Amino acid sequence: xxxxxxxxxxxxxxxxxxxxxxxxxxxxxxxxxxxxxxxxxxxxxxxxxxxxxxxxxxxxxxxxxxxxxxxxxxxxxxxxxxxxxxxxxxxxxxxxxxxxxxxxxxxxxxxxxxxxxxxxxxxxxxxxxxxxxxxxxxxxxxxxxxxxxxxxxxxxxxxxxxxxxxxxxxxxxxxxxxxxxxxxxxxxxxxxxxxxxxxxxxxxxxxxxxxxxxxxxxxxxxxxxxxxxxxxxxxxxxxxxxxxxxxxxxxxxxxxxxxxxxxxxxxxxxxxxxxxxxxxxxxxxxxxxxxxxxxxxxxxxxxxxxxxxxxxxxxxxxxxxxxxxxxxx
Amino acid sequence: xxxxxxxxxxxxxxxxxxxxxxxxxxxxxxxxxxxxxxxxxxxxxxxxxxxxxxxxxxxxxxxxxxxxxxxxxxxxxxxxxxxxxxxxxxxxxxxxxxxxxxxxxxxxxxxxxxxxxxxxxxxxxxxxxxxxxxxxxxxxxxxxxxxxxxxxxxxxxxxxxxxxxxxxxxxxxxxxxxxxxxxxxxxxxxxxxxxxxxxxxxxxxxxxxxxxxxxxxxxxxxxxxxxxxxxxxxxxxxxxxxxxxxxxxxxxxxxxxxxxxxxxxxxxxxxxxxxxxxxxxxxxxxxxxxxxxxxxxxxxxxxxxxxxxxxxxxxxxxxxxxxxxxxxxxxxxxxx
Numbered sequence: 001x002x003x004x005x006x007x008x009x010x011x012x013x014x015x016x017x018x019x020x021x022x023x024x025x026x027x028x029x030x031x032x033x034x035x036x037x038x039x040x041x042x043x044x045x046x047x048x049x050x051x052x053x054x055x056x057x058x059x060x061x062x063x064x065x066x067x068x069x070x071x072x073x074x075x076x077x078x079x080x081x082x083x084x085x086x087x088x089x090x091x092x093x094x095x096x097x098x099x100x101x102x103x104x105x106x107x108x109x110x111x112x113x114x115x116x117x118x119x120x121x122x123x124x125x126x127x128x129x130x131x132x133x134x135x136x137x138x139x140x141x142x143x144x145x146x147x148x149x150x151x152x153x154x155x156x157x158x159x160x161x162x163x164x165x166x167x168x169x170x171x172x173x174x175x176x177x178x179x180x181x182x183x184x185x186x187x188x189x190x191x192x193x194x195x196x197x198x199x200x201x202x203x204x205x206x207x208x209x210x211x212x213x214x215x216x217x218x219x220x221x222x223x224x225x226x227x228x229x230x231x232x233x234x235x236x237x238x239x240x241x242x243x244x245x246x247x248x249x250x251x252x253x254x255x256x257x258x259x260x261x262x263x264x265x266x267x268x269x270x271x272x273x274x275x276x277x278x279x280x281x282x283x284x285x286x287x288x289x290x291x292x293x294x295x296x297x298x299x300x301x302x303x304x305x306x307x308x309x310x311x312x313x314x315x316x317x318x319x320x321x322x323x324x325x326x327x328x329x
Numbered sequence: 330x331x332x333x334x335x336x337x338x339x340x341x342x343x344x345x346x347x348x349x350x351x352x353x354x355x356x357x358x359x360x361x362x363x364x365x366x367x368x369x370x371x372x373x374x375x376x377x378x379x380x381x382x383x384x385x386x387x388x389x390x391x392x393x394x395x396x397x398x399x400x401x402x403x404x405x406x407x408x409x410x411x412x413x414x415x416x417x418x419x420x421x422x423x424x425x426x427x428x429x430x431x432x433x434x435x436x437x438x439x440x441x442x443x444x445x446x447x448x449x450x451x452x453x454x455x456x457x458x459x460x461x462x463x464x465x466x467x468x469x470x471x472x473x474x475x476x477x478x479x480x481x482x483x484x485x486x487x488x489x490x491x492x493x494x495x496x497x498x499x500x501x502x503x504x505x506x507x508x509x510x511x512x513x514x515x516x517x518x519x520x521x522x523x524x525x526x527x528x529x530x531x532x533x534x535x536x537x538x539x540x541x542x543x544x545x546x547x548x549x550x551x552x553x554x555x556x557x558x559x560x561x562x563x564x565x566x567x568x569x570x571x572x573x574x575x576x577x578x579x580x581x582x583x584x585x586x587x588x589x590x591x592x593x594x595x596x597x598x599x600x601x602x603x604x605x606x607x608x609x610x611x612x613x614x615x616x617x618x619x620x621x622x623x624x625x626x627x628x629x630x631x632x633x634x635x636x637x638x639x640x641x642x643x644x645x646x647x648x649x650x651x652x653x654x655x656x657x658x659x660x661x662x663x664x665x
Contacts, residue, residue, distance in 0.1 A: 014462065018470055146555060146559075148563065148605050150562075154581070154584075154598055155599070155602065163593070220630065267473075270563045273567065284474060300475070
């Protein structure tokens, strides 16, 4: 219990700091961002009253003290009010995020879990086969890890959507057949079909990390005395590999998958842009391109909260599966 | 498992000693292999960054009367872009930008991770609590989005500024690793002795603690550089990289906005990604070698497994030979 309480306090402070940073960021940047923004907008045409209002609300009333602005910010936050988007006026930022979030979580979440399963299995095998030819292949996974993931996306598009038109190039579903998202088998099929290339991108660029981490832990674990004991007892090889080796070697990877799932929303921002995938990443870039500070801040907040929540859950789970973590805290 | 027992060190057996020597050689060759490939690729990329722009035949920014979207040939080694820029010249100039930003950002990240991680782990107490909290906040705030937000708000970014932004958003992970290591070093006898001898804390950290963290720091620095080069590529791809300069990321950005994918100009978008991947791989391979130096288990375990397998194979061979001998004997007896 003490463990959980202690973690809770740390997370509460982190949460407060992250939200405060989110509040301060536009105000800390050089120049008066509100003025810069109004200037930018008016260069493109007339600034509507609504936009001015949105900007003023975002940066707070310039006459009020910073402290007052800070309190107002928290007040709005507690009402779930993230402001109004300038780019997609008059949509509210929360509704925009709400419609983009499922796309990111669905695609990146599924792909991350797949990548984890593949990587852990291969890593377990590579660790088990230590001292054989497999050792020479393992370092080559570093090449996979070093690929810029959005470039992988471009290459996949080039080979599998342009040279061979097997997969669609962009979007999360067939926008010509379906006017809007709907609950039907045909739509689900379209979503899966459009998700294949993005998912492969994610798997290619993240599987190497899981493999390498698992392999190294597996190699260390197989050297432990209890594994030797298990061998001496004459247990079946499969049992030693899975129950004695992999189960223990997996602990750091489980912490890793928790953190990775936290970055589901934000980890593949640029890839979403390449595929024009309607997720949080694309929304954020659109906010950036349109100087939509309210949208940017809102997306940023959601991303931070997701990471924080995922880390917290991982912490709890880790405490459950590894008693040592409980004791050390 | 009798072979487990006989596997125990038996230095009198000359055959096994020879095996051990051979294995020892094998380790060295193995480690050096990774390190050598990594170092060779890295050296090649650095030389490319230094001398590439000198041997390039064209100005990367001036298209002149170059053909548009020409595939690679003897004049345009990596082809041309849709505006007629020579891709090779752009790659060479971009190498300087990308590598420099990577190294500067990596240095900043490592310095910050030392300042926060090592100090937190070494000093402990309230300082540790506060610094750990800061590390935690930086860890939770996702780097790339923060970088995007900062970059988008700063007009006219120099390469240095981009490197600083990448550096200050990418140090938290390394700080966590360094903190736990510094914590364990703090309790070693020689550090305690130095403290009791009345050395000031800066000297203890500088002379006793940091040198022992060096392998770890190297690894974190290498990852910092990879992270920064990838980050710069991503930022530039979004058009948020250093303004006015050419980097591998900006080439990808140009390729995207110049419809390289649609027009099948593979020579335009393939090289930057491959270059980034090669640099990343070379640094990761070097880190691999460093890892095996600081974690002997990674080195010894495959070796032991190999020895064990060899012993088993030998046992099998001996058993087979015995069987064969017994058979032959029987045959001989029968014949007699």
